[in-house]
Amino acid sequence: MAANCRFAFAVHILAVLGLKEKEDVTSDVLAGSVNTNPVVIRRIVSTLQQAGLVATAKGARGGVKLALAPENISLGAVYRAMGSPQSFSGHRHEPNQRCPVGKHIVLVLDEVFSSAQAALDDALSRRSIADVVATISLESKAAPRAKKVSPRRAD
Amino acid sequence: MAANCRFAFAVHILAVLGLKEKEDVTSDVLAGSVNTNPVVIRRIVSTLQQAGLVATAKGARGGVKLALAPENISLGAVYRAMGSPQSFSGHRHEPNQRCPVGKHIVLVLDEVFSSAQAALDDALSRRSIADVVATISLESKAAPRAKKVSPRRAD
DNA sequence: GACAAATGTAACCGTGACGCTTACAGATCG
DNA sequence: CGATCTGTAAGCGTCACGGTTACATTTGTC
Numbered sequence: 001m002a003a004n005c006r007f008a009f010a011v012h013i014l015a016v017l018g019l020k021e022k023e024d025v026t027s028d029v030l031a032g033s034v035n036t037n038p039v040v041i042r043r044i045v046s047t048l049q050q051a052g053l054v055a056t057a058k059g060a061r062g063g064v065k066l067a068l069a070p071e072n073i074s075l076g077a078v079y080r081a082m083g084s085p086q087s088f089s090g091h092r093h094e095p096n097q098r099c100p101v102g103k104h105i106v107l108v109l110d111e112v113f114s115s116a117q118a119a120l121d122d123a124l125s126r127r128s129i130a131d132v133v134a135t136i137s138l139e140s141k142a143a144p145r146a147k148k149v150s151p152r153r154a155d
Numbered sequence: 156m157a158a159n160c161r162f163a164f165a166v167h168i169l170a171v172l173g174l175k176e177k178e179d180v181t182s183d184v185l186a187g188s189v190n191t192n193p194v195v196i197r198r199i200v201s202t203l204q205q206a207g208l209v210a211t212a213k214g215a216r217g218g219v220k221l222a223l224a225p226e227n228i229s230l231g232a233v234y235r236a237m238g239s240p241q242s243f244s245g246h247r248h249e250p251n252q253r254c255p256v257g258k259h260i261v262l263v264l265d266e267v268f269s270s271a272q273a274a275l276d277d278a279l280s281r282r283s284i285a286d287v288v289a290t291i292s293l294e295s296k297a298a299p300r301a302k303k304v305s306p307r308r309a310d
Numbered sequence: 311g312a313c314a315a316a317t318g319t320a321a322c323c324g325t326g327a328c329g330c331t332t333a334c335a336g337a338t339c340g
Numbered sequence: 341c342g343a344t345c346t347g348t349a350a351g352c353g354t355c356a357c358g359g360t361t362a363c364a365t366t367t368g369t370c
Contacts, residue, residue, distance in 0.1 A: 005245060095190050101167060101291055104294045116275050136260065
């Protein structure tokens with residue numbers, strides 16, 4: 001897949017939103033949790049919004065929240081939304097058309113790539129943001145050493 | 156997966172070798188088919204050799220050939236050999252440990268990544284170089300417009 | 311209405327990954 | 341010996357991407 005951490009960031013963001021459901025969370029707070037710049041967050045949020053996974057509110061008291069129930073957001077959907085459809089990369093230049101391999105390899109590879117991609121997508125789709133949140137809550141209970149990022153009575 | 160075309164090149168190379176089994180093919184010829192620089196080929200071949208998929212012969216009349224039967228080289232093995240184990244990329248900085256999500260997300264993502272990776276590997280392993288060669292031969296028969304790269308009576 | 315608090319973007323930078331190329335050392339066959 | 345190949349090191353150019361700054365726009369609150 002894409003070698004960027006946009007997918008990781010997106011899951012992270014959605015997990016935070018899933019934990020604070022119905023609240024509007026600002027990109028500043030999200031940036032604090034992910035440990036990056038708010039603009040980076042907003043860029044990803046923008047993408048997620050276009051995919052219909054989150055809803056944003058502008059202006060004072062605005063922020064981001066989930067547009068769907070956590071259990072209805074599969075990681076496959078996130079992966080697809082983040083535009084990481086190309087795990088693979090084909091030939092940079094067109095291969096030699098006068099060689100039978102060069103002439104046909106691209107089609108063969110396309111087929112291989114898309115089937116592998118489908119398998120990957122399938123594996124990711126077996127998990128939802130709700131699962132991620134549940135795992136995090138569970139581990140938090142097990143080792144309750146960390147507070148929430150918002151300084152307002154964490155538990 | 157890795158966004159490089161090393162995997163595509165590797166499959167291409169192995170397909171050529173599969174088509175000319177038992178012959179020693181030079182990196183120049185391979186570069187001609189892939190349409191790149193011989194050094195790029197040699198680098199990939201070197202990796203494939205370390206994985207035991209090809210054998211090289213130095214010196215005059217040297218070259219590369221398959222070390223295994225084409226049907227015993229799965230695309231999963233090629234993928235793994237090319238060191239593209241990281242389709243995903245995690246957080247660049249460590250997330251905020253004082254946020255429960257930040258504290259646990261990395262482990263959750265690791266698990267997600269590795270299972271997705273396994274699914275991908277599995278899908279790739281269902282195909283071999285022999286399959287690729289067979290597909291190419293078939294399509295070449297269907298539309299026999301291209302000659303081999305070697306100018307020696309293609310069919 | 312003024313102001314503060316947010317999102318939404320555009321623009322730019324620095325960095326890292328990667329393919330390409332040149333160059334050269336070493337091995338091997340004739 | 342000389343031609344032919346592999347094996348590498350080194351450097352270059354490019355591209356994608358995260359990070360940052362800056363600013364326009366929207367919106368709730370007083």
